[in-house]
Amino acid sequence: ERLLNFNELTPQNCGNKGYRLSVMQKLVEEGKLKDIQIPKGFVIPEGYIKKYREYIDIEDEEESYNRIRDGIYTNDTEDKVVEMGLPRRSLIIRSNFNTEDLGSFSSAGIYLSDSAGQSRNFGNLILEAHEITNLSLDEELNPIAKKTHEKYGIQEKDVQPSVIIQDRIHSDY
Numbered sequence: 001e002r003l004l005n006f007n008e009l010t011p012q013n014c015g016n017k018g019y020r021l022s023v024m025q026k027l028v029e030e031g032k033l034k035d036i037q038i039p040k041g042f043v044i045p046e047g048y049i050k051k052y053r054e055y056i057d058i059e060d061e062e063e064s065y066n067r068i069r070d071g072i073y074t075n076d077t078e079d080k081v082v083e084m085g086l087p088r089r090s091l092i093i094r095s096n097f098n099t100e101d102l103g104s105f106s107s108a109g110i111y112l113s114d115s116a117g118q119s120r121n122f123g124n125l126i127l128e129a130h131e132i133t134n135l136s137l138d139e140e141l142n143p144i145a146k147k148t149h150e151k152y153g154i155q156e157k158d159v160q161p162s163v164i165i166q167d168r169i170h171s172d173y
Helices: 016-029 046-056 061-070 072-084 125-137 143-151
Strands: 041-044 091-095 113-115 163-167
Touching: 016 163, 041 072, 041 125, 046 061, 046 072, 046 125, 061 072, 072 125, 072 163, 091 125, 113 125, 125 163
Parallel strands: none
Antiparallel strands: 041 163, 091 113, 091 163
């Protein structure tokens, strides 16, 4: 129920994509992987996203908007970006589901990613993370994810969405 640095990631608390990034980062730090740079970032785990959803799910529309715009979860994510020295204008928000990149299959392309500030949410990282998890699971918008889950026997109740907030990797990297 808190934001996680890469060195805190496990497959259980964030999914395989994030965990593998943390393993690669550790190998780079130990000098075992050379000439590779893992872009800085952090993970917004499922529990944190769930608490955010509860926080904004109130009847009063104006108060809900205020909580989205200036709430504790918005401030926490923005503070984390500043703390890590991430370049706010070149962040990417990447899906990081526990059902991604399993040993039995690759799920490349079935969940969403977005450039921070490029979406309709005007740069609110926690709201964009919330939207990515919702859109990735919505069967109308992403039937590929639903079909993939069915094919591999993944129950919807077992899907745990989280997201990676990371410095963007440019195509010439």
